[in-house]
Amino acid sequence: MDSKNKILIIDDDERNIFALSAMLRSKSFQCIARSDAREALALLQSNEPIDAILIDMMMPDMDGYEAIPLIKALENRQKVPIYAVTAQAMKGDREKCLLAGADDYIPKPINIDRLLELLQKI
Template sequence: MDKKRLLIIDDDSRNIFALENTMRAKLFDCVSCLSAKEALKILNDDANIDAVLIDMMMPEMDGYEAIPLIKKIPSHESTFIIAVTAQAMSGDKEKCLKAGADDYISKPVDVDKLLLLLGKIGNGYD
């Protein structure tokens, strides 16, 4: 069974470190970056990313701006995108989904919930 490839986009390297270590322990192959602009370069060069975890609140380009751009990349039109945000207020999930995210999870990330969401990969998302 091939490992699923996960791109983690977050402007806080501590969040990336924690998520990468956790997801590698769960047998995911992880790629990460600190900005949405860098993520777009990675995704343009790598068609083999199965899912994206994107922090919605980043400087320069936030997740709301980046997700539609990710979906415009021909090899990533149907890549599974999970919005990750510290914003857990009413309406935030809908705002993330409207931006094009396939699902949403709030910080601090509940690993069991994240694994459940990532279980959707392969059910029409890859």
């Protein structure tokens, strides 16, 4: 794994962005963040290289359930893995995230080993 792996973090909570970015950078990932799904979509429409996306499913304005299909519809992003990150860990929540188009699901609090296992596949 080299530092070329760039992760886009989409989360409306700056504390989550800070903690996740710090952890990922310590593991040699590059991170960029957007606190709003619409801002993230604007970025994703550009040619900015992104190797994986971590998206909070519960955000105001546009949540992950609405944003993921829009991201997957972008021609230049169809192969970028999207990992749903959510505090909702009830039965059926994983399936809802996958039905929305997420490639996998990571409940909060985030299991760092599980996240790194997913990101090693990119």
